Amino acid sequence: xxxxxxxxxxxxxxxxxxxxxxxxxxxxxxxxxxxxxxxxxxxxxxxxxxxxxxxxxxxxxxxxxxxxxxxxxxxxxxxxxxxxxxxxxxxxxxxxxxxxxxxxxxxxxxxxxxxxxxxxxxxxxxxxxxxxxxxxxxxxxxxxxxxxxxxxxxxxxxxxxxxxxxxxxxxxxxxxxxxxxxxxxxxxxxxxxx
Numbered sequence: 001x002x003x004x005x006x007x008x009x010x011x012x013x014x015x016x017x018x019x020x021x022x023x024x025x026x027x028x029x030x031x032x033x034x035x036x037x038x039x040x041x042x043x044x045x046x047x048x049x050x051x052x053x054x055x056x057x058x059x060x061x062x063x064x065x066x067x068x069x070x071x072x073x074x075x076x077x078x079x080x081x082x083x084x085x086x087x088x089x090x091x092x093x094x095x096x097x098x099x100x101x102x103x104x105x106x107x108x109x110x111x112x113x114x115x116x117x118x119x120x121x122x123x124x125x126x127x128x129x130x131x132x133x134x135x136x137x138x139x140x141x142x143x144x145x146x147x148x149x150x151x152x153x154x155x156x157x158x159x160x161x162x163x164x165x166x167x168x169x170x171x172x173x174x175x176x177x178x179x180x181x182x183x184x185x186x187x188x189x190x191x192x193x194x
Contacts, residue, residue, distance in 0.1 A: 029079040030069040031188040033095040033109055034060035036181030041166035044177025048133045053107045055097040061185045063150050066160055081191035083159045089116035091159055093188045105132040116154050123147040127165050127180055138168040138178055157194020160187045
């Protein structure tokens, strides 16, 4: 009787090779945020006189330092993002977390319909914000926020930028309006598109 071992080992080789060739697991998204909520540019009643929130590990970003990023799921944070393109870029992102300040606050910040122009320095986005102090979802008009890339830091999969919105409103309460202030800065990394 012939030994079946050599035949078995020849058949097992391609199977073992296939297991070793699987795609690497993508790294989880990470990011952070410094968010300034101010009275609106124009009429409107903002529930806060002016406040800054930082979501980071522990520091949020600014135009000098990218701060310390949180990984999606770390310290109950949610980081989701996509940055696609090469000469122009489209992007979206969500940063949700709890501030490290006292008293702490839950913050949800969402960017949609983001575009970085061919100059790779400027762009626009739609912004939605919710915090404990606002106690509602405040949203900008579509494309109503100005985005400024910090130092050339935009590429497929990552973006470091500032964003300002002259007006964000609570659609459920006419007359309630705020603005996203000029020091608002975010960093998104390991995003879809990398």
